[in-house]
Amino acid sequence: MDVGAAYRVPATELNVLVAALDDAGYAVWGPTIRNEAVVVDRLDDAANLPHGRRTVQAGGRYRLDATGDARVFACVHGADSWKRLLHPPKVRLWRCTRDADGALDFAGDEPAEPRPMAFFGVRGCDLAAIRRLDDVFDRAAAPDPVYEARRNGLFVVAVECAEPGGTCFCASMGTGPQVERGFDWRLTELDDADGHRFLVGAGSALGAELLAPLALAPATAADETARRRQGEGAVMGRALDTAGLGEALVARRESGYFEQVAERCLGCTNCTMVCPTCFCTTVEDTSDLAGTTAEQHRLWDSCFTLGFSYVNGGTVREGGPARYRQWLLHKLATWWDQFDACGCVGCGRCITWCPVGIDITAEAAALRAEPVP
Ligand code: SF4
Ligand code: SF4
Structure with missing residues (x-):
């Protein structure tokens, strides 16, 4: 399997990718639905992804609707983001206990999950957001150990948006909806006359290595055309003029x-x-x-x-x-x-x-x- 090449995964077999990451030793996280909102949670099976739902979003408004089809990534993010896993809302920095003799014992921060994490279904905007967090925590003069412990070894499965949410404006920020870098795998969901399927492409040597045993069929020229057209059709209702x-x-x-x-x-x-x-x-x-x-x-x-x-x-x-x-x-x-x-x-x-x-x-x-x- 080559970096940059794309392969086909029938929609019914999407779980082979989740299982491959689990087999490779990753704790897999992905979007799922809880209390009628999309949240990031542990992902044991691709069946727990938000199939057949669409987010309806506007200023101060959020709702999940049924799409009437089996698309997995039709609904974009909710309030939750991957930031919660890399930069936890609350983390212990140290703890000190005093025994009966008055001796003090210091312990450091809470240990991160022992297995490296895999994020399954990172949108273009959120991929860029992780790069922003890297700038703050990982490339600073004094890297943050809490962030580094969670970021090191992270495997990123990006997903391209076909249906932006009502408040999205990533196109004007140059961060989406299609993704071109910063991932280990890139998923594109297609659902047309050729069937409901995913294209998966490796963006890193490790990504190519993990795809190799899966013996996937190469994507066709028609698949690539469908991917390009889908990206062009992902039009957003908002934009930010960033010039000057x-x-x-x-x-x-x-x-x-x-x-x-x-x-x-x-x-x-x-x-x-x-x-x-x-x-x-x-x-x-x-x-x-x-x-x-x-x-x-x-x-x-x-x-x-x-x-x-x-x-x-x-x-x-x-x-x-x-x-x-x-x-x-x-x-x-x-x-x-x-x-x-x-x-x-x-x-x-x-x-x-x-x-x-x-x-x-x-x-x-x-x-x-x-x-x-
Ligand atoms: S979300 Fe931000 S901008 Fe809106 S009311 Fe709260 S603090 Fe103000
Ligand atoms: S639109 Fe921009 S400022 Fe608002 S939550 Fe997203 S990244 Fe933050």
């Missing part, structure tokens, strides 16, 4: 427009919790009542909380306008200065899960249209 965007937003950092957004924003932090690239954390110390055990945990935090910018006895960003400005300008402007990339990958989660439907694409466009103060 960072400079335009920074020039308007004192704009009164942020007051207008803040009048709608509840400061609920949903946008930051669901964002697959938001990485900010706080640290919490706890001890038991007997005074024998103390722990320190790292938890996700949000620039929308008052406590996040609390320094030297005071909160720096006291008002909603300052907090929304921090979030928007970091995502779309100053992230470039830090990491030479955009902090937004166009997944649309912050739009869907904002209870008042604040839309990053609309707010950025409206701010850009404001005069420079």
Whole structure:
């Protein structure tokens, strides 16, 4: 099996890929449905993927509908993302216990899953989001051991979107819906006159090695044409004009427009919790009542909380306008200065899960249209 070549997997045999990863020693995770939402969970069988469902998404709206067909990846992501597995919402950094003689014993962070993980069904936007997290945690001057323990050995099975969600805008961010790099396997689901099937292509030597024993039939020229046409047909209803965007937003950092957004924003932090690239954390110390055990945990935090910018006895960003400005300008402007990339990958989660439907694409466009103060 060659890197770059694509092979056919009949839809009824998709589980051979999941089983191959399990046999190779991976803990496989993938999208599934829980409480009528798509979440990432352990995937023991491809039958647990979200067959025959479609997400209906809009600002502040999310619902799963039936598609009436057997497509597996027709529904895009929910609020959950792969970030939860690589950068856990709560992780113990250390624990200290004191014995009866007063001796202290320190233990380090919680061990990660002993098996390396395989992510099955990573969309283009989320693949780009993992690269953003790598920039923050893995390529920094001081790599984060919690992230590294989970990221090392990760096997990525990407999937190309045929039906973008109602709040998606990855095409304008250059992150999807088709994927060209950063995966070990790439899946494309096709369902046409030639039948319901998947194309699987290896994007790494390891991916090719794991495909080899499966003796799959090569994809045909018609399959490749169908893949290209399907990608061209994955049209999105939203877009973000990124040309000169960072400079335009920074020039308007004192704009009164942020007051207008803040009048709608509840400061609920949903946008930051669901964002697959938001990485900010706080640290919490706890001890038991007997005074024998103390722990320190790292938890996700949000620039929308008052406590996040609390320094030297005071909160720096006291008002909603300052907090929304921090979030928007970091995502779309100053992230470039830090990491030479955009902090937004166009997944649309912050739009869907904002209870008042604040839309990053609309707010950025409206701010850009404001005069420079
Ligand atoms: S800012 Fe919004 S659209 Fe962009 S990556 Fe984060 S959640 Fe997705
Ligand atoms: S999800 Fe919406 S309301 Fe909540 S903090 Fe973000 S922008 Fe404000």
